[in-house]
Amino acid sequence: MDHIGKYRIIRLLGRGGTSEVFLAEDPFAERLVAIKLVRADALSDDQQGGRFRRLFLTEASLAGRLRHPHIAGIYDAAADEHGSYIVMEYVDGTTLEEFCRIDNLMPVNRVVELVFKCAKALDHAHRLGIIHRDIKPANILIGADGDIKLSDFGAALCAASDATQVSGVGSPAYMSPEQVEEATLSFHTDMFSLGVVFYQLLSGQLPFKGSTNISRAYQILHAEPPPPSLHRQSVSPAIDAVVLRALAKRPADRFPSWEAFAGALACVFEGHGGITDQVPETEKFSTLRVLAFFRSFTDVELWQVVRISAWSRHGPGTDVIREGDAGRSFFILASGKVRVTKRGRELTALGAGECFGEMGHLGTREALRSATVTTVGDATLIEIPEAALAQATDACRHRFAAAFLELLVSRLEQANIRVSQLLTERDIAVN
Numbered sequence: 001m002d003h004i005g006k007y008r009i010i011r012l013l014g015r016g017g018t019s020e021v022f023l024a025e026d027p028f029a030e031r032l033v034a035i036k037l038v039r040a041d042a043l044s045d046d047q048q049g050g051r052f053r054r055l056f057l058t059e060a061s062l063a064g065r066l067r068h069p070h071i072a073g074i075y076d077a078a079a080d081e082h083g084s085y086i087v088m089e090y091v092d093g094t095t096l097e098e099f100c101r102i103d104n105l106m107p108v109n110r111v112v113e114l115v116f117k118c119a120k121a122l123d124h125a126h127r128l129g130i131i132h133r134d135i136k137p138a139n140i141l142i143g144a145d146g147d148i149k150l151s152d153f154g155a156a157l158c159a160a161s162d163a164t165q166v167s168g169v170g171s172p173a174y175m176s177p178e179q180v181e182e183a184t185l186s187f188h189t190d191m192f193s194l195g196v197v198f199y200q201l202l203s204g205q206l207p208f209k210g211s212t213n214i215s216r217a218y219q220i221l222h223a224e225p226p227p228p229s230l231h232r233q234s235v236s237p238a239i240d241a242v243v244l245r246a247l248a249k250r251p252a253d254r255f256p257s258w259e260a261f262a263g264a265l266a267c268v269f270e271g272h273g274g275i276t277d278q279v280p281e282t283e284k285f286s287t288l289r290v291l292a293f294f295r296s297f298t299d300v301e302l303w304q305v306v307r308i309s310a311w312s313r314h315g316p317g318t319d320v321i322r323e324g325d326a327g328r329s330f331f332i333l334a335s336g337k338v339r340v341t342k343r344g345r346e347l348t349a350l351g352a353g354e355c356f357g358e359m360g361h362l363g364t365r366e367a368l369r370s371a372t373v374t375t376v377g378d379a380t381l382i383e384i385p386e387a388a389l390a391q392a393t394d395a396c397r398h399r400f401a402a403a404f405l406e407l408l409v410s411r412l413e414q415a416n417i418r419v420s421q422l423l424t425e426r427d428i429a430v431n
Contacts, residue, residue: 004022004024004035004037004085005078005085006026006027006028007024007025007026007027007033007035007087008024008025008027009022009023009024009035010022010023010024010025010032011023013034018038019036019037019038020036020037021034021035021036021037022034022035022037023090024087026075026087029075031090032090032092033075033087033088033089033090034087034088034089034090034091035085035086035087035088036085036086036088037083037084037085038056038083038084038085038086056077056084056086056154058153058154058155058156058158059074059077059086059152059153059154059156060074060077060084060086061158062074062130062153062156062158065128065130066124066125066128066130066153068120068121068124068125069121069147070117070118070120070121070147070148070149070150071121071124071125071149071150071151072088072089072091072141072149072150072151073088073089074086074087074088074089074153075087075088075089088151089149091141091142091143091149091151092143092144093141093142093143093144094141094142095137095138095139095140095141095142096114096137096138096140096141096142096148096197096201097137097138099137099142099201100137100200100201100204101204101300102203102204102205102300102303102304102307103204103299103300103303104303105201105202105203105204105232105303105307106201107281108202108232108234108235108236108239109269111198111201111202112239112265112268112269113269114140114142114148114201115194115197115198115201115265116262116265116266116269117147117148118135118140118148118150118194118197119191119194119258119261119262119265120258120262121150122135122150122187122190122191122194122258123257123258123259123262125150125153125156126187126190126258129158130153130156130157130158131156131157131158131185131186131187131189131190132150132153132155132156132190132193133155133156133157133179133185133189133190134152134154134155134171134174134193135150135174135190135193135194135197136171136173136174136193136196136197137197137200137201138171139151139152140197157185172213172216172217173196173206173208173216174193174196174197175193175217175220176188176189176192176193176220176251177192177220177221177249177250178251180217180220180221181221186251187258188251188254189251191246191254191255191258191261192246192247192248192251192254194246195207195243195246195247195254196208196247198242198243198246199225199228199243199247202228202231202232202235202239202243203228203231203232203235203307204231204232204303204304204307205228205231205391207225207228207247208220208223208225221249225244225247226387226391227240227243227244228240228243230308230387230388230390230391231307231308231388231391231392232307232308233307233308233309233310233385233388234307236268238267238268239268242261242264242265242268245264246261279311279313279380281306284306284309284311285302285303285306287334287335287380288302288305288306288334288382289302291332291334291352291353292353293332293353293354293355293403293407294399294403296399296402296403297396297399298395301393301395301396301399304392304393304396305382305384305396308384308385308388308389308391308392309382309383309384309388310382310383310384310385311334311380311381311382311383312380312381312383313378313379313380313381314375314378314379314380314381315375315378316375316376316377316378317374317375318374318375318379319372319373319374320338320356320373320374320375320381321356321357321369321371321372321373322369322372323341323342323343323369323370323371323372324368324369325368325369326368326369327357327369328385328386328387329357329383329384329385329386330355330356330357330358330383330384330386331355331356331357331373331381331382331383331384332353332354332355332381332382332384333350333351333352333353333354333355333356333379333380333381333382334352334379334380334381334382335352335378335379335380336351336352336375336376336377336378336379336380337349337350337351337352337375337376337377337379338350338356338373338374338375338376338379339373339374339375339376340356340371340372340373341371341372341374342370342371342372347371349376350373355403355404355407356373357369357373358404358407
């Protein structure tokens with residue numbers, strides 16, 4: 001097939017269950033376009049054909065209407081012997097799915113910026129009476145220039161038309177509570193879905209999980225997600241608050257308008273824009289990779305550690321933890337040295353790659369620190385709160401458990417050697 005209508009086919013971009021997407025050339029407008037061709041056999045299917053036709057007509061009806069810098073334009077729609085097709089703006093890039101992996105997350109302020117642009121695009125659609133209904137990372141394109149475009153309005157609900165009332169649309173992980181319950185929808189359903197995307201881009205985790213669609217639906221309706229900062233320490237409390245409000249169960253508890261949501265995003269962007277991590281994330285990963293404590297961790301698990309840990313640099317003489325204080329986090333020394341003392345008496349010194357404070361994490365009750373740990377010279381510390389580790393994957397938690405076990409065995413061996421030395425010294429002194 002060389003042409004679809006007047007458009008010259010260049011190559012196939014992708015293939016789905018009912019359609020194919022081609023890169024093509026518009027000879028009249030002299031531009032590249034993307035053509036989504038819905039196969040004729042899908043439209044004539046006895047069971048789903050009617051639904052596919054309504055979804056196609058919905059998207060086709062939006063041709064020329066949605067003009068916004070962050071919405072992929074719909075230029076044309078038609079049908080020929082090959083099937084029905086929609087001609088869209090071609091975005092040379094990828095989707096946000098690529099940036100939802102724990103080992104490929106964007107900087108926090110970049111995430112806020114992209115979600116802000118999505119909110120402005122959805123506000124534009126809402127003013128035209130259009131609800132997208134299928135907001136998810138796969139439907140948000142990011143071009144080679146780094147800008148984003150919302151796409152795939154086939155599931156949209158248009159206030160001016162009854163032809164778009166198609167039930168069962170949306171992607172289960174991103175559905176709002178009102179979608180799950182098949183209740184009346186408003187722009188708030190897109191706000192909730194965008195909140196899920198926001199959470200995932202920040203943390204590499206979905207806020208609502210389940211082994212089946214039914215269990216996930218139950219979570220969406222009843223579970224309160226942990227703040228994204230538990231998965232990524234660099235997320236501020238202000239950003240947590242915006243995300244969790246967008247994910248409120250009741251539409252009335254979310255932001256009252258897209259303008260209010262965008263305004264909240266602008267505020268946290270300004271508040272976060274001047275803040276940079278003391279240690280860049282790439283440097284964190286490279287540091288973890290060479291520390292003995294993390295030698296059994298995979299790259300994906302190391303990236304998870306980067307997200308859930310708080311890194312800080314300290315000058316000499318800083319008390320990192322104090323004897324008698326309460327605490328449930330533990331520390332790994334990324335660089336430098338610390339001195340461990342109890343009641344003013346030095347017990348030991350620790351260097352890069354060594355762990356301290358782990359008994360506060362391993363204990364079953366609120367733990368009091370048994371010693372004071374003070375920096376000797378400049379030091380970089382990795383702090384991992386117990387609550388943050390609890391949100392990590394099972395595989396990552398198991399790696400920590402194995403590392404702690406190895407650490408305890410090593411310390412017992414060292415203690416036995418020291419006891420033997422003391423006994424030997426005592427025997428020599430006696431004799």
